[in-house]
Amino acid sequence: MSKLPVPSLTELRQRKSEKWREYPLDVLPLPVAEMDFEIAKPIRDRLIEMLESSDTGYLGPIPELGINLAQFARARWAWEIDPEQVFIATDVGVGMVEMARTIVKPGDSIMINSPVYHNMNNWIRELRCEVFDAPLTKNGQKYSIDLAAIERGYAGGVKAHFLCNPHNPVGVIFSRDELASIAEMAKKFGVSVFSDEIHAPLTYAREDFTPFLAVSDIAREVGVCVTAASKSWNLAGLKCATIVTGHLELLTRAKTLPPALHSRASLLGAVAAATAYECVDWLDSAIETLDSNRKFLANELAEKLPSVGYREPDSSYLAWLDLSSLNLGENPAAVLLKEAKLALNSGISFGPESGQFVRLNFATSEEIISEAIDRIVSLVYNRTA
């Protein structure tokens, strides 16, 4: 296995994706969760083949996606998926919203655990439901799920729980025991758990991750998994995600999803996703590269900005940085963008207590990570000089 190459900054700036189009050229962009690596060759070859033969129509039956996902999940996590219980959606957001729509009605409460992926709030708004926050607890730089707060919310009438496992932005993974407790409480109080597992393939120690539906019979009874190859193999622009059930009752609900949900995903995305689940070597190289990067970032911070809070994530490539000690005002991300020409995600969008945090995407080269840290250092120096 070897580390993945990253194109030069000049080449990256030719990309048309959000990360590279959102900001002026003098800004170094490390926010949105896309990777700078070249995608896996088998995926690229399959897509080129399709384009060369003008195979660019609508998405029809694609049994290989469910089959390949099931094979990947069995080999990676000993999770048995029935390919007949795999449904396709445009992306994870659409999958979460549309599957939730089969269960909740407007006005119902849906739980999140802040600080959490900001679009979960938007999905709940789209459902015309209310957000119920059971925040994570924090001990030093390590966050944990608060089972007592979850129980209070469930007992108080929450109808559904949007669970983010592995967790974006804090990078923790919930244990099998924690997930089993959530499942038992959900069963007791009649709550449906929607487990967003989009970051799972990028877990560093793969045995740390437990798919929610692999936890117990009860978890399968109360839970739905929404996932995609898009984050781990960098295919977000191709638009395809999967909804997975493991129980007859939820399967019956999934069968009531709008038929158009399937064809609103893209043919290229579904073929790319099916191919991705076979590209395990590439995934392992990506994990090796990211593992090196998360440590590189730790060293950079220790050397140049030792007061910044950082815990190496257990999964994926998002660093959750506590900048409180730098005294950058109410919105450090805005100051960094304006004065350091560095684009990071602002912590406040992930939760009300996270105003002093920023999220930095380290799925890039060491040079770019180093440049980002140097821009923060110069800003701090200039402000205190």
Ligand SMILES: Cc1ncc(COP(=O)(O)O)c(C=O)c1O
């Ligand atoms: C936890 C989580 N869910 C969903 C998404 C977005 O997925 P999609 O583009 O498939 O809706 C992201 C993107 O970063 C994410 O971090």
